[in-house]
Amino acid sequence: MNQPKNPSVIAREALKRLAASHLPPTPANYQASYNQIADLPNVAPFPDVPLRQIAGLLAARNDTQVQQLIRLDEAIGRRSWLGVQEAVLAFVGAGNAGGGKDDAEPVALQVLPLELLAKLASFVENVLPALGADNDRVGELAAALLQALRQAPVDLAEIQSRLASLGQQALFAAEEQVEIKDSLLNLLRLIIENVGELSLDDSWLKGQVDGLLAVVQPPLTLRHLDDMGRRLRDVMVKQSEAKHRSLEAQEEMRQMLAAFIERLAAINESSTVFQGKIEASARAIANVKRIEDLAPLLNDVITATRSMAEGTSDSRLQLQSLQERVLATEAELVQLHLELDNASALARHDPLTDALNRKGLDEALAREIAGMWRKGTALSICLLDIDNFKRLNDRLGHDVGDHALVHLTRVARQCMRPSDTLARYGGEEFVILMPDTVLEQGIEAMTRLQRELTKAFFLSGKEKVLITFSAGVAQLSPDETGSDAIRRADQAMYAAKRAGKNRVVGG
The missing domain is CATH 1.20.5 (Single alpha-helices involved in coiled-coils or other helix-helix interfaces)
Structure with a gap:
C-alpha cells in the first residue's frame, strides 16, 4: 500500500x-x-458566513416567507446548496404570490425607519474590508447601494435590486478570500516545514517550528494566534539569554585554550633553558682540573634543577586549574544547549500534554475575564479530575498513566470549541475555560465530553481501558476573581466524586 x-x-x-x-x-x-x-476532491469551501449575512438582510413580508427564511438557515447549517436554492426560490415565490398584510402596499411606497437604513449602510461599510480590495465590482456596487440608502426619498425597489447585486458579488468575493486564506496558509506551512528541514543542526528551533505548524492548522482563530505569539515571545527571551551565555562560555573556552597553549610554550622554553644550562655545566665539569672548582658548578646545576622543578610544579598546578575550568565550562555548555532545546516546550505549556500549564492558565484566565467584562458575556470554568487515576497508575504503570492523560487531552480538544481553553491544573486535574457560556451550557458541554470519552477507548497494549472523570462547573460571578470561581468548581468536582464519580456538578 x-x-x-x-x-x-x-x-x-x-x-x-x-x-x-x-x-x-x-x-x-x-x-x-x-x-x-494529494488525491483530494477539489471542492470549493461552502460560504456559510456570507450566506448567513445575506440571509440576515432578507426581510419577510408574510408568514410563508418567515418559514422559508427558517428553511434557508437550516440549509446553510447543513451546507446544502440544493436546500439553499429551494429556500431562496420559495422565499421569492412567496413574496410574488402575495397574501401578506403588507403586500397590498406598493413596494415603492413602503417606508423603512431611518435608523434601519443607517444601520444597513453601516453594515455594508463594515463588511467591505473583509471582502478585500481586489474586486472593483464589489466596491462599485457597494458605493451605489450606499448612495441609494442615503438619498431622500428612499427608493426601496432600487435598494432591493442593488442589494441583490451586491450580495451576489459579495458571495464571489468571500469565496475568493477563503481560497486566498487557505492557499496562504498552505504556503506558510510549506515555508515553516522547509525552515525546519534546513535547520537540522539547530534543534532548539524544533519547538518553535512545531508550534507554528500547529497554530496554522484550521480553524484559524485570533485567540490561537495571540496565544502562539505570547508563547514565541517568551521562548525567544529564554533562548536569547541561553544563547548569549553560550557564546560567553565558548569565548571563555577559547581564552582558556590560549592560556593552555601559552603555558605549554613556557614549559617548553623553560625546559630548553634548563637543558642548555645542564649541557654547559657538563662541559665545564669535563674541563675541571681542581676539586675546588667543581663545587660552584655543582651548585649551579642544583640551582637550575630546583628552579626547573618549581616551575614545573607551578605549571602543573596551573594546567590542572585550567583543566577544571574547561570541564566546568563544558558542562555548562551542555546544560545551556539542553535549555535551548527545551525552552519552547517549557514556555506556557505542559510538556506532557501540551495543554497550558499554571502560568499559561493564569494569563488565559486574565484575558478571558477582561473579554467577559468588555463584551458583557458569561464565562464558565470547569475543573475535571480523572476517576481512579492512582489505581490506573498502580495497576498499569506510570507510563500508561501518562498516555492516558495525553488521550484525555486529545479527546477534549476534539470536543472543545476553538474559543475554549484547556490547561493542566496539576496531576490528573484539568481546567477548561468556556467563554460566552452560561452555567447550564457549561454542564452540557462537559457531559458531551464524558460521552465522547466513553466512545473513544484508551488502549494499553491490547487492553481497552475506560477513562472517566468527575467535573465541577462554575460560572464566574461579577464580584469574584478567577481563583474564586476555580475554587467553587473544585468544590463541585468533589461533590461529583462523592455522588459516585463520572458525573458533572454545577457550583
Whole structure:
C-alpha cells in the first residue's frame, strides 16, 4: 500500500506542476494542483458566513416567507446548496404570490425607519474590508447601494435590486478570500516545514517550528494566534539569554585554550633553558682540573634543577586549574544547549500534554475575564479530575498513566470549541475555560465530553481501558476573581466524586 506523501513534498510538487504547465500561481490554481497530487476532491469551501449575512438582510413580508427564511438557515447549517436554492426560490415565490398584510402596499411606497437604513449602510461599510480590495465590482456596487440608502426619498425597489447585486458579488468575493486564506496558509506551512528541514543542526528551533505548524492548522482563530505569539515571545527571551551565555562560555573556552597553549610554550622554553644550562655545566665539569672548582658548578646545576622543578610544579598546578575550568565550562555548555532545546516546550505549556500549564492558565484566565467584562458575556470554568487515576497508575504503570492523560487531552480538544481553553491544573486535574457560556451550557458541554470519552477507548497494549472523570462547573460571578470561581468548581468536582464519580456538578 502506498504511503501518504508529506504535505511539504506535495506543496513543492504543486508549485513545480504550475510552473511546468505555465499556469499563474493563483490560490485557485495552486489549490487545484495540490488537491490533484494529494488525491483530494477539489471542492470549493461552502460560504456559510456570507450566506448567513445575506440571509440576515432578507426581510419577510408574510408568514410563508418567515418559514422559508427558517428553511434557508437550516440549509446553510447543513451546507446544502440544493436546500439553499429551494429556500431562496420559495422565499421569492412567496413574496410574488402575495397574501401578506403588507403586500397590498406598493413596494415603492413602503417606508423603512431611518435608523434601519443607517444601520444597513453601516453594515455594508463594515463588511467591505473583509471582502478585500481586489474586486472593483464589489466596491462599485457597494458605493451605489450606499448612495441609494442615503438619498431622500428612499427608493426601496432600487435598494432591493442593488442589494441583490451586491450580495451576489459579495458571495464571489468571500469565496475568493477563503481560497486566498487557505492557499496562504498552505504556503506558510510549506515555508515553516522547509525552515525546519534546513535547520537540522539547530534543534532548539524544533519547538518553535512545531508550534507554528500547529497554530496554522484550521480553524484559524485570533485567540490561537495571540496565544502562539505570547508563547514565541517568551521562548525567544529564554533562548536569547541561553544563547548569549553560550557564546560567553565558548569565548571563555577559547581564552582558556590560549592560556593552555601559552603555558605549554613556557614549559617548553623553560625546559630548553634548563637543558642548555645542564649541557654547559657538563662541559665545564669535563674541563675541571681542581676539586675546588667543581663545587660552584655543582651548585649551579642544583640551582637550575630546583628552579626547573618549581616551575614545573607551578605549571602543573596551573594546567590542572585550567583543566577544571574547561570541564566546568563544558558542562555548562551542555546544560545551556539542553535549555535551548527545551525552552519552547517549557514556555506556557505542559510538556506532557501540551495543554497550558499554571502560568499559561493564569494569563488565559486574565484575558478571558477582561473579554467577559468588555463584551458583557458569561464565562464558565470547569475543573475535571480523572476517576481512579492512582489505581490506573498502580495497576498499569506510570507510563500508561501518562498516555492516558495525553488521550484525555486529545479527546477534549476534539470536543472543545476553538474559543475554549484547556490547561493542566496539576496531576490528573484539568481546567477548561468556556467563554460566552452560561452555567447550564457549561454542564452540557462537559457531559458531551464524558460521552465522547466513553466512545473513544484508551488502549494499553491490547487492553481497552475506560477513562472517566468527575467535573465541577462554575460560572464566574461579577464580584469574584478567577481563583474564586476555580475554587467553587473544585468544590463541585468533589461533590461529583462523592455522588459516585463520572458525573458533572454545577457550583
